[in-house]
Amino acid sequence: MKLSVIGTGYVGLVSGVCFAELGNQVICVDKDSEKIKMLNNLEMPIYEPGLKELVQNNVQESRISFTSDIKEAVASSDVIFIAVGTPPLPNGQADLRFIEAVAASIGKYMNDYKLIVNKSTVPVGTGDFVREIVMKHQAEPVDFDIVSVPEFLREGNAIQDSMNPDRVIIGASSNKAAEIMKKLHEPFNAPVLITDVKSAEMIKYASNAFLATKISFINEIANICEKVGANVKEVAKGMGYDKRIGDKFLNAGIGYGGSCFPKDTTALVEIAASVDYDFKILKSVVDVNKKQRFKVIDSLKQIYDNLDGKKVAVLGLAFKPNTDDLREAPSINIIEELIAKNVHVKAYDPIAMNNATKIIRNTITYSSSVLEAVEGVDAIILVTEWHELIEADWFTIGNLVNKKIIIDGRNVIDSDLVESLGFIYKGIGV
Incomplete structure (x- = not known):
C-alpha cells in the first residue's frame, strides 16, 4: 500500500x-x-x-x-x-x-x-x-x-x-x-x-491508566513493606503467580515517567471531568507517582541528618533504559531536590546526557563514565536500570567513593553482593 x-x-x-x-x-x-x-x-x-x-x-x-x-x-x-x-x-x-x-x-x-x-x-x-x-x-x-x-x-x-x-x-x-x-x-x-472509533480511542487511555495503576499500587505496597518489615520483591513475586494479576508492572521503585503514562493518566482524569465524572482512583495513582520519586531522597536523609555540602552520584537520567528520553523522568525532580538541599550532583547516563544538558538547568557535573561519576561521592543513587549500571564494577566503585552508600531506586542491584563489599544498601520496600 x-x-x-x-x-x-x-x-x-x-x-x-x-x-x-x-x-x-x-x-x-x-x-x-x-x-x-x-x-x-x-x-x-x-x-x-x-x-x-x-x-x-x-x-x-x-x-x-x-x-x-x-x-x-x-x-x-x-x-x-x-x-x-x-x-x-x-x-x-x-x-x-x-x-x-x-x-x-x-x-x-x-x-x-x-x-x-x-x-x-x-x-x-x-x-x-x-x-x-x-x-x-x-x-x-x-x-x-x-x-x-x-x-x-x-x-x-x-x-x-x-x-x-x-x-x-x-x-x-x-x-x-x-x-x-x-x-x-x-x-x-x-x-x-x-x-467503533470512540472505543478504540478509549482503549489506549484505559490501557495506559491501568498499567500506571499497577505501578502506583505496588509502590504503595512497597512503602508499607518498609514499615512492617516485609520484602516487596517477595510480595510481588507471590502476587505475580496469580494469573488474574500477572507479574508485569509489579516492580517497585520510584515510579513511572516518560511521554505516555504521566500525560495519558492526567488526560483521562480530565476526560472524565469533562463528562462530570470524578475519577478518584486515577487521581490517587497520579498523586502517588509524583511523591514516589522522592523516596530515594527520604532514604538518603535516613542516613544523613544534614545533606548540605554532600556529593551524590545520580546514575541514570533517562526515564527508562534503552532510550534518551527525559520527558517526565524522575531524575529531573530528584536532581532538583538535591540541588535545593545544597547537594553537589555528579551524573552519568550511557545515552541521555546530551538531552539532559538541554533540560536540566541546575549546575551539576556530567561524567563520562560510572567510575568518574562515583569518585569521591558520599552516596550513589541509581535512577535508571541500565544494564551497564546494574552490572557495574562495585568492588572498584567501593575504592573510589568517599562513603559506601547505595540508594537503589529500581531494586535491581545485587544487595547481597554490595553489602558483602561493605556498602550500606537501601532499596524500595526491601
Missing part, C-alpha cells in the same frame, strides 16, 4: 519504517526541516535500538522517504497516518493543535478517497473532530474515512513491539475502512479487534 505518516517522533518514525519493512511504500512527513535533513542523511533524531539499521535498509530498498512536503505526501498516498504529538495543556487536557493543523492540510490537499488514521493518543471524540476539520478545509467534497489505530509500543523496545504487537485495535467508521486496515496489519500476525 501507499502510506504517508505525518510526524516523525517515536510513534511516527517507528511505525513508518516498520510498515516499509513489510513491503509498503511509505512517505514520512515532518514540518521540522532539520529533522527531515537528518533522516535523509540517515541520522536518527531519537535513540532507539535497531532503528537506524532498519531505516538504512528501507531507504536502500526505496521503500521509505522523508519530506516536509505534506501536499505531495497526501496526494500520493492511499492511507494517511496522523502521528503528531498531543502534549498536555496546563490543565492536563491533551493539546490538539498539531492534530488540527494536520487534518486541515489533509482536507486541503486530498484529491481522491483517503483513509485517515489517528495513530496519536487522542481524547475520545477526536475522530469526529478530525472529520469536521477535514471537511471544513476541502475545496470540494471528497470521500474519506476516519480510523483510530492506537499504538502500544514501548520506548527502548519500539521496533519489537511494532513488529510483534500483542493486539491490533482498529476503530473504524465504515466496513471499507476496517477491511483496508485489517489487510495492512495482516503481516503482523496479531489478534485484531474491530471497534
Whole structure:
C-alpha cells in the first residue's frame, strides 16, 4: 500500500519504517526541516535500538522517504497516518493543535478517497473532530474515512513491539475502512479487534491508566513493606503467580515517567471531568507517582541528618533504559531536590546526557563514565536500570567513593553482593 505518516517522533518514525519493512511504500512527513535533513542523511533524531539499521535498509530498498512536503505526501498516498504529538495543556487536557493543523492540510490537499488514521493518543471524540476539520478545509467534497489505530509500543523496545504487537485495535467508521486496515496489519500476525472509533480511542487511555495503576499500587505496597518489615520483591513475586494479576508492572521503585503514562493518566482524569465524572482512583495513582520519586531522597536523609555540602552520584537520567528520553523522568525532580538541599550532583547516563544538558538547568557535573561519576561521592543513587549500571564494577566503585552508600531506586542491584563489599544498601520496600 501507499502510506504517508505525518510526524516523525517515536510513534511516527517507528511505525513508518516498520510498515516499509513489510513491503509498503511509505512517505514520512515532518514540518521540522532539520529533522527531515537528518533522516535523509540517515541520522536518527531519537535513540532507539535497531532503528537506524532498519531505516538504512528501507531507504536502500526505496521503500521509505522523508519530506516536509505534506501536499505531495497526501496526494500520493492511499492511507494517511496522523502521528503528531498531543502534549498536555496546563490543565492536563491533551493539546490538539498539531492534530488540527494536520487534518486541515489533509482536507486541503486530498484529491481522491483517503483513509485517515489517528495513530496519536487522542481524547475520545477526536475522530469526529478530525472529520469536521477535514471537511471544513476541502475545496470540494471528497470521500474519506476516519480510523483510530492506537499504538502500544514501548520506548527502548519500539521496533519489537511494532513488529510483534500483542493486539491490533482498529476503530473504524465504515466496513471499507476496517477491511483496508485489517489487510495492512495482516503481516503482523496479531489478534485484531474491530471497534467503533470512540472505543478504540478509549482503549489506549484505559490501557495506559491501568498499567500506571499497577505501578502506583505496588509502590504503595512497597512503602508499607518498609514499615512492617516485609520484602516487596517477595510480595510481588507471590502476587505475580496469580494469573488474574500477572507479574508485569509489579516492580517497585520510584515510579513511572516518560511521554505516555504521566500525560495519558492526567488526560483521562480530565476526560472524565469533562463528562462530570470524578475519577478518584486515577487521581490517587497520579498523586502517588509524583511523591514516589522522592523516596530515594527520604532514604538518603535516613542516613544523613544534614545533606548540605554532600556529593551524590545520580546514575541514570533517562526515564527508562534503552532510550534518551527525559520527558517526565524522575531524575529531573530528584536532581532538583538535591540541588535545593545544597547537594553537589555528579551524573552519568550511557545515552541521555546530551538531552539532559538541554533540560536540566541546575549546575551539576556530567561524567563520562560510572567510575568518574562515583569518585569521591558520599552516596550513589541509581535512577535508571541500565544494564551497564546494574552490572557495574562495585568492588572498584567501593575504592573510589568517599562513603559506601547505595540508594537503589529500581531494586535491581545485587544487595547481597554490595553489602558483602561493605556498602550500606537501601532499596524500595526491601
